[in-house]
Amino acid sequence: AENKRMLHDIAQTAQRRYQIEALEALVSSNYGLQMFDIVEQAKRTLSDKRGSTITLEGPGFKVQEFVTRSEFETIxxxxxxxxxxxxxxxxxxxxxxxxxxxxxxxxxxxxxxxxxxxxxxxxxxxxxxxxxxxxxxxxxxxxxxxxxxxxGIETAQAFTPADVAPTKPAESGRPRVSPANIETLRRRIQVQEGVVEAEMAQADRALVVLGTGKVITAVPLPEIFNRGERGERRDFENLSELGLPTNGQRAITADWDEQLLITTSKYRFLLLTPRQLAEQQVAKVTLNQVFQLEEREVLCTVARWRQIKQQEKLLLVTSSGLARPYPTRVMIESIEAPVPLMFDQPLPGVPVFADGSEGDEELLLFTRGGKGLRTQVNQLRGSGTQLVNVSKGDRVETAVLTQPNTPILLLTNDGYGRQLLVEWIPQPPKDNDKGKAQIARRSDLIAAVPTPADAPLYLLTSQRLICLENGRPPLDDSSKTAPLLKLHKDESVLSVIRNR
Incomplete structure (x- = not known):
């Protein structure tokens, strides 16, 4: 009774009251033993399969918790x-x-x-x-x-009931119920062991593509990435053959078990590996089902979490032109917690960039309309700096962290590009600047990426995945652009990929 009253009191002031009330309903309905049996059955299932679902529903609560074998072994x-x-x-x-x-x-x-x-x-x-x-x-x-x-062949010591009487349990204020995570629907899997492994055997690494809305896809790294390194070139005419979406907005290559940091429009921070994404795809489970995203919440950025953790700052840039650095050491514990971190007070706009920074880099911001400016990360205020005064109908599309004298490739959705040096991008004397036009075309700027001479680039279009081996335009200190590739009918460039 005391525990129930405690839960009731907590629910009155809890930020997510319905979740505490659901836990209170589970405890009050005496479903603890049934939950124990269901968890035990899930444990048995994990001996034969890669994952299992814990499901229990009763008056006032619904528990759906996914656990993989690797997570169970960690526990x-x-x-x-x-x-x-x-x-x-x-x-x-x-x-x-x-x-x-x-x-x-x-x-x-x-x-x-x-x-x-x-x-x-x-x-x-x-x-x-x-x-x-x-x-x-x-x-x-x-x-x-x-x-x-x-x-009379064997002998054994005799015991009395007093010898085996259980010791009196220590008093505890903790509820005597099996723990249940009702804060989030994590994952569900019904995949027989070996299905995803067979897919992963095709390549040591994965290509992860962030589509529009709540879609994210992980596939074995296509062969084009290996051929591009050998100086060969091949176009994949049909993205459906690779299992990739035709509306990708961000793309990244990663190891199968490398944690990726995914941010949403509600500033929710998700940690997933390509392996987990592949398991969900085979089971036809969406990220929305796993994390119960809000109706209008969409996926915005994807980055390598391991690299971010090694940096001093986690830098966020928003579509409204705000840049804010966060101390990485403070963010790690919250982001790696069992329940995904979500800002109580979201920043203005949606995140368009989330990555690690040492603080000594140049930060470049570019709008969809082709305007750009630069600043130094160490000049950003901890509370956030409004760098860009975004014009009506425009938005910050992308950002780049780099060092001086680095060539940068700007890419438009109709296949044109411009290569320039960091120093050529103006650094306004004051914050909230409109920026300067960096491309003369009216088409949308969709990406900006550092372009070392020895690093192949790959373009993701609405129809193909292409190795851009020798397609870099010459350095040009004007806003003129050059064609990088010939697009097919109704084809547009979606993103640029660096294989790291």
Whole structure:
């Protein structure tokens, strides 16, 4: 009763009251035992499959929690380490070496957890680890021992009820219910083990494309990226053959298990790996179902989280022209928390850039209409700096962090581009500047990217994925643009990709 009153009191002032009330309903309805059984069944499922769904619905609450095998093994990491140590202690006490063990018998439900099986195989060899009557061998052994006692072959110490009486449990103010995460619908998977692995075997890395709305797609890195490095060129005429959307707005290459930071229009920060995205795609689960995004909330940026964590600042740039640096060390704990971080007070506009910065870089901002300006990151205020006075009907489209003397390629949606040096972009004496036109074309500027001479670039269009090996225009200190490629009918350039 005390715990229920505590939950009720918390709900009165909670920012997300309905979630506390849902937990209160779960506890009040005595669904704890049923939740325990459902979680236990999910644990069993994880021994055979890569993921499982925990689902429980009752009066006033609905729990849908997805857990993968790797997440489960992370949860029981302490138990795995403890068992590992106990096995070593037992072997040391016996005076035997692993090669002197004839067979290792796995018995009991927990022995079927793949992590434990792999541990035993690594210690004793896979040929010695056997499974015999998983759920009945202990009972059978007791029966054999009882027969020995009855026949006088075995002996055993006698115990009284007092010897085995449980100790009185310590008083605790914690609710005696199984924990349930009702703050977010994480993921659901019904994929048989091996489906995603077979897809990943096609390439060591992945291509992740952020589409419009709530769409994000991860596919094995297309062969064009390897051929581009060898100086060859090939166009993929049909993006559908690669399983890529025709409305991509951002794209990035990454390792399968590399964490990517995805920001939304509501300044929600999501951490996902290409592997997780691929699992969701196979299971036909959307990111919206996983994180319960708001109706008008859309995905905006994607970046490498590991690289961001190594930098001093997490820099955000918005479509309204605001740039704000955040101390990375402060942000890490919040972003890596089980529940995705979401700003209580979103910045004006939507994020168009989110990446790590050391503070000594040049920051370039470009609008969709082709205007641009630059500043130094170390000149930005911690509370945010309004750098661009965005004209009506325009918006900041992209931003670049770079060092002086670096060539920058500006790209338009109709396949034209201009290459310029950082120093040629004006640095206004005051904030809230309108910027200066950097391209003479009326078409939309869709990307700006540093262009080292030895780094191949790839263009994602509404129809193709193209290696732009020798298509860079010469450096030009004017707003004139040059054609980079010939587009097909109804084709437009969506994004530029650097394979890092």
């Amino acid at each position: 029981i990491r302490a138990e795995i380490s403890a068992i590992d140590a106990h096995i070593d202690e037992t072997m040391a006490a016996s005076g035997l070496k692993p090669e002197q063990i004839d067979a290792v018998i796995r018995t009991g439900g927990s022995s079927q957890v793949p992590a434990f099986d792999e541990m035993l195989q690594s210690k004793f060899g896979p040929e010695k680890v056997r499974r015999v009557d998983t759920f009945s061998s202990v009972t059978a052994g007791l029966g054999i021992f009882a027969h020995g006692l009855d026949a």
